[in-house]
Amino acid sequence: DGGITQSPKYLFRKEGQNVTLSCEQNLNHDAMYWYRQDPGQGLRLIYYSQIVNDFQKGDIAEGYSVSREKKESFPLTVTSAQKNPTAFYLCASSPRTGTLPGELFFGEGSRLTVL
Amino acid sequence: QKEVEQDPGPLSVPEGAIVSLNCTYSNSAFQYFMWYRQYSRKGPELLMYTYSSGNKEDGRFTAQVDKSSKYISLFIRDSQPSDSATYLCAMCTGGGNKLTFGTGTQLKVEL
DSSP states (O other): OOOEEEEOSEEEEOTTOOEEEEEEEOSOOSEEEEEEEETTTEEEEEEEEEETTEEEEOTTOTTEEEOOSBTTBOOEEEOTTOSOOOEEEEEEEEOSSSSOTTOOEEOOOEEEEEO | OOSEEEOOOOEEEETTOOEEEEEEEOOTTOOEEEEEEEOTTSOOEEEEEEESSEEEEETTEEEEEETTTTEEEEEESSOOGGGOEEEEEEEEOSSTTOOEEOOOEEEEEEO
């Protein structure tokens, strides 16, 4: 089955530690995205990548880093510089062409809790 | 002021009721409007998609866009307990799939 796989589903981290969230897709999509979801705030864009080896900052990129070495993979690192990292993180993908603008396919999310 | 405003709810209705969910927005450049449905602890999935003003119907769901009022709605007819979820409106200008989301409305349909 084609889809987006995020891991781990739940993650606990001590303050001061970096943590990397995995996102893998087998949909052959060019574009991939990372969103953060907090209660009462909706989804906010962290980083996005339209093509391998290229990515852009979203609206709340501070304290996060990404890489896009393979088309299938777009890992997100939450660094110790991120002041409020506890949140639900969602990865998404979309084809660059032949689709409707705004049509995203989401993974099931990773919930990060900082202790 | 947020670019997209959406009442967070929660909204509780009896089974069979007609549900109306709404969003307002301030950016007149938005042209593509979506409704995503998100079940608890899951990722959102695209439910309805409209371009520009007008109505679009898909089964029990109707999406409505009024660009002159900067107002979009999602109607659910004959609501079912399986419709219980958070409904997120989203919109974009068209380029690069950069969406702006509402906060989401939590809906509970009770037996």
